[in-house]
Amino acid sequence: MIQGNFAVAQSGGPTAAINATLLGVIKEAISNGRKIYGMVNGILGAVNNNFVELNSTFEKEENCELLKLTPAAYLGSCRFKLPDTDEKKELFEQIFENFNKLNITMVLYIGGNDSMDTVKKLSEYALKNGKNVSFVGVPKTIDNDLMGTDHTPGFGSAAKFVATTVSEIARDSAVYANPSATIIEIMGRNAGWLTAASALARSKTSSAPHLIYLPERPLSVKQLIEDVKNCPEKNIIIAVSEGIRNENGIYFSNLDCNLSHDEFGHAQLSGSASVVESIIKDNFGIKTRSVELNVLQRCSSHFASLTDLDESVMIGSAGVKAILEGQTGIVMGFNRIGDYKIEIISNKATDVANLEKAVPSDYIAENGHDVTEKALKYLSPLIMGEPQMITENGIPKHISLK
Amino acid sequence: MIQGNFAVAQSGGPTAAINATLLGVIKEAISNGRKIYGMVNGILGAVNNNFVELNSTFEKEENCELLKLTPAAYLGSCRFKLPDTDEKKELFEQIFENFNKLNITMVLYIGGNDSMDTVKKLSEYALKNGKNVSFVGVPKTIDNDLMGTDHTPGFGSAAKFVATTVSEIARDSAVYANPSATIIEIMGRNAGWLTAASALARSKTSSAPHLIYLPERPLSVKQLIEDVKNCPEKNIIIAVSEGIRNENGIYFSNLDCNLSHDEFGHAQLSGSASVVESIIKDNFGIKTRSVELNVLQRCSSHFASLTDLDESVMIGSAGVKAILEGQTGIVMGFNRIGDYKIEIISNKATDVANLEKAVPSDYIAENGHDVTEKALKYLSPLIMGEPQMITENGIPKHISLK
Numbered sequence: 001m002i003q004g005n006f007a008v009a010q011s012g013g014p015t016a017a018i019n020a021t022l023l024g025v026i027k028e029a030i031s032n033g034r035k036i037y038g039m040v041n042g043i044l045g046a047v048n049n050n051f052v053e054l055n056s057t058f059e060k061e062e063n064c065e066l067l068k069l070t071p072a073a074y075l076g077s078c079r080f081k082l083p084d085t086d087e088k089k090e091l092f093e094q095i096f097e098n099f100n101k102l103n104i105t106m107v108l109y110i111g112g113n114d115s116m117d118t119v120k121k122l123s124e125y126a127l128k129n130g131k132n133v134s135f136v137g138v139p140k141t142i143d144n145d146l147m148g149t150d151h152t153p154g155f156g157s158a159a160k161f162v163a164t165t166v167s168e169i170a171r172d173s174a175v176y177a178n179p180s181a182t183i184i185e186i187m188g189r190n191a192g193w194l195t196a197a198s199a200l201a202r203s204k205t206s207s208a209p210h211l212i213y214l215p216e217r218p219l220s221v222k223q224l225i226e227d228v229k230n231c232p233e234k235n236i237i238i239a240v241s242e243g244i245r246n247e248n249g250i251y252f253s254n255l256d257c258n259l260s261h262d263e264f265g266h267a268q269l270s271g272s273a274s275v276v277e278s279i280i281k282d283n284f285g286i287k288t289r290s291v292e293l294n295v296l297q298r299c300s301s302h303f304a305s306l307t308d309l310d311e312s313v314m315i316g317s318a319g320v321k322a323i324l325e326g327q328t329g330i331v332m333g334f335n336r337i338g339d340y341k342i343e344i345i346s347n348k349a350t351d352v353a354n355l356e357k358a359v360p361s362d363y364i365a366e367n368g369h370d371v372t373e374k375a376l377k378y379l380s381p382l383i384m385g386e387p388q389m390i391t392e393n394g395i396p397k398h399i400s401l402k
Numbered sequence: 403m404i405q406g407n408f409a410v411a412q413s414g415g416p417t418a419a420i421n422a423t424l425l426g427v428i429k430e431a432i433s434n435g436r437k438i439y440g441m442v443n444g445i446l447g448a449v450n451n452n453f454v455e456l457n458s459t460f461e462k463e464e465n466c467e468l469l470k471l472t473p474a475a476y477l478g479s480c481r482f483k484l485p486d487t488d489e490k491k492e493l494f495e496q497i498f499e500n501f502n503k504l505n506i507t508m509v510l511y512i513g514g515n516d517s518m519d520t521v522k523k524l525s526e527y528a529l530k531n532g533k534n535v536s537f538v539g540v541p542k543t544i545d546n547d548l549m550g551t552d553h554t555p556g557f558g559s560a561a562k563f564v565a566t567t568v569s570e571i572a573r574d575s576a577v578y579a580n581p582s583a584t585i586i587e588i589m590g591r592n593a594g595w596l597t598a599a600s601a602l603a604r605s606k607t608s609s610a611p612h613l614i615y616l617p618e619r620p621l622s623v624k625q626l627i628e629d630v631k632n633c634p635e636k637n638i639i640i641a642v643s644e645g646i647r648n649e650n651g652i653y654f655s656n657l658d659c660n661l662s663h664d665e666f667g668h669a670q671l672s673g674s675a676s677v678v679e680s681i682i683k684d685n686f687g688i689k690t691r692s693v694e695l696n697v698l699q700r701c702s703s704h705f706a707s708l709t710d711l712d713e714s715v716m717i718g719s720a721g722v723k724a725i726l727e728g729q730t731g732i733v734m735g736f737n738r739i740g741d742y743k744i745e746i747i748s749n750k751a752t753d754v755a756n757l758e759k760a761v762p763s764d765y766i767a768e769n770g771h772d773v774t775e776k777a778l779k780y781l782s783p784l785i786m787g788e789p790q791m792i793t794e795n796g797i798p799k800h801i802s803l804k
Binding site: 400 | 787788
């Protein structure tokens with residue numbers, strides 16, 4: 001067992017579950033009788049010697065429950081890419097000096113792709129320069145595009161938000177007798193995992209979304225028009241990834257099309273959904289509407305996936321166990337057994353950092369506008385269950401550092 | 403007690419609670435041993451003889467629970483304005499003939515402002531032409547802008563969605579160390595009730611939103627810049643109504659300003675939030691983001707206000723009681739007693755149809771960018787409580803007509 005104290009940081013874009021992972025880390029450190037410090041704003045906290053002691057707050061069970069249900073990053077985040085290890089030695093020395101002041105020998109870093117690069121660099125520097133500090137990465141991202149894990153913590157809650165919201169918008173769109181098209185824009189510039197999850201909105205009483213477009217599959221304007229023409233639905237619901245591209249690789253959001261104007265005379269554009277909306281309006285003359293789910297996909301936590309939250313706690317806790325046993329330079333991950341059980345695994349940070357995992361082609365229907373049964377089987381278990389919310393004055397109660 | 407059967411319709415834009423009101427109507431009719439028919443797509447159902455029998459479906463308790471939790475309009479809706487009673491007599495005769503075929507003598511019409519005009523016209527026509535059919539309106543709208551009622555069914559759930567979502571977006575925005583402004587656009591072109599409800603996002607751990615702009619108060623670009631300059635927050639959250647106007651009465655969404663471009667080179671515009679975003683970006687050079695809550699405000703039902711849902715059932719039921727006792731040409735409403743109890747009242751449809759209720763000036767702070775304590779006291783009880791959701795495959799289960 002490694003001696004010394006823990007530090008933990010959160011990095012990259014927030015999710016509904018990144019604080020659940022933080023909770024898993026904190027609880028496991030406390031249950032091992034160790035001190036644990038939070039680095040404020042990711043690696044910047046270590047650079048600037050901005051640490052916060054976490055034991056006293058999270059020895060109280062009510063604060064633990066609140067942390068699990070609070071969206072975004074309790075410790076703050078950063079988008080700071082560490083330079084190469086031999087490039088700016090003084091920066092690395094400063095970080096390790098600050099760790100040393102608090103006797104921090106074990107650092108858990110919760111983040112996405114770029115953050116795993118931080119884990120890789122710091123662990124390599126420590127090994128090369130005889131620093132007695134270990135680093136373990138714990139993944140998170142709503143995008144689900146990390147290698148070396150069945151899925152990422154945070155994705156399940158975002159997927160549940162997408163599926164739930166698409167199902168509600170479909171109800172809303174279906175109330176009028178006149179034909180309409182509603183286009184819903186979903187996050188994911190290169191990987192269409194979240195857009196694929198919109199298929200989970202379907203139920204015995206709704207077949208929406210009727211068309212689903214992922215960035216993994218080029219979409220010509222001609223094909224889009226053909227698909228809409230062939231769709232038998234009166235009120236069409238279309239789920240599009242923000243990153244859909246045409247056959248020449250040009251983002252739809254950059255297409256120079258004849259944009260429609262709304263009743264106030266201003267052009268309706270912004271993202272891929274607005275462009276798809278304009279194309280449909282111009283070609284079919286039906287009522288159209290585009291809805292961008294925007295940051296709600298990553299911060300809506302009042303109907304999170306309990307599976308996601310529980311797994312996020314679990315992987316945080318597993319990271320602590322691994323580092324205590326002497327591991328460094330690794331990133332934790334999930335392995336799926338049957339349908340559906342999860343075991344925790346780990347990969348070398350060098351093997352997973354800076355890579356992106358796209359939706360595989362056998363998850364995308366041949367017609368290019370749907371997902372396959374295999375995709376649904378993969379996605380479905382990830383959105384199961386809901387946490388019991390704690391509310392105050394009618395809204396969810398959160399916990400904050402300040 | 404009036405003899406005969408019931409009909410019920412839903413009209414105008416959907417809400418999260420309009421089906422709860424429908425449930426109140428159906429249950430009360432059934433408990434009085436009557437037959438009840440749904441008019442499909444509002445008054446169009448009566449015009450086109452498109453009725454659906456409701457007793458058999460809603461004698462099952464599980465379907466009642468689902469109806470209460472299903473957003474949008476179970477019976478479909480319409481935006482059809484009836485002509486004047488002496489203008490198109492054959493249309494009115496057709497409607498009453500269709501009612502007569504099913505022995506419908508009592509009609510409940512659930513809707514907003516325009517729908518109360520339908521109640522007014524049909525009840526007047528019936529009285530003038532000796533038709534034995536009574537009409538009672540039951541209000542709904544997320545906009546809360548109807549006269550003759552303390553608040554409208556549907557508003558509380560939309561207000562709770564706005565408050566909850568603003569609180570979550572505020573967490574998301576606060577994670578980075580760099581200054582930023584996030585502008586959230588909320589529905590309400592002439593009345594700022596929903597935007598005012600964003601103030602309910604504040605808690606012991608968050609002071610967001612920091613600036614709130616309602617359409618009732620003109621806002622000059624100069625004042626906006628001044629307000630942002632004076633705001634001490636690092637990560638500013640601004641709630642704007644879609645209908646904010648400048649000192650010359652021009653909608654912000656129509657302002658011809660120097661629009662910023664995002665990293666993909668396309669202009670970022672559409673509504674008032676985008677214009678406010680551009681102004682802040684151009685004047686302060688900080689990171690900005692605008693979020694349009696869009697239709698989610700009216701269809702997000704998975705975290706509805708239980709107070710709203712329960713009151714919506716209650717007012718539907720009260721409408722049935724009133725019509726059975728011989729009332730016609732009235733619109734049901736809420737009267738608030740103390741803080742907080744509700745009693746059901748009614749008004750003549752002629753007194754409330756086609757009018758709009760704005761946010762009163764003593765609900766708006768003198769500085770023009772906040773609401774008063776009085777507003778908070780009014781709004782707060784309306785968002786209390788949450789229903790226990792029924793889910794299937796990880797998403798809320800709904801009921802649908804088809």
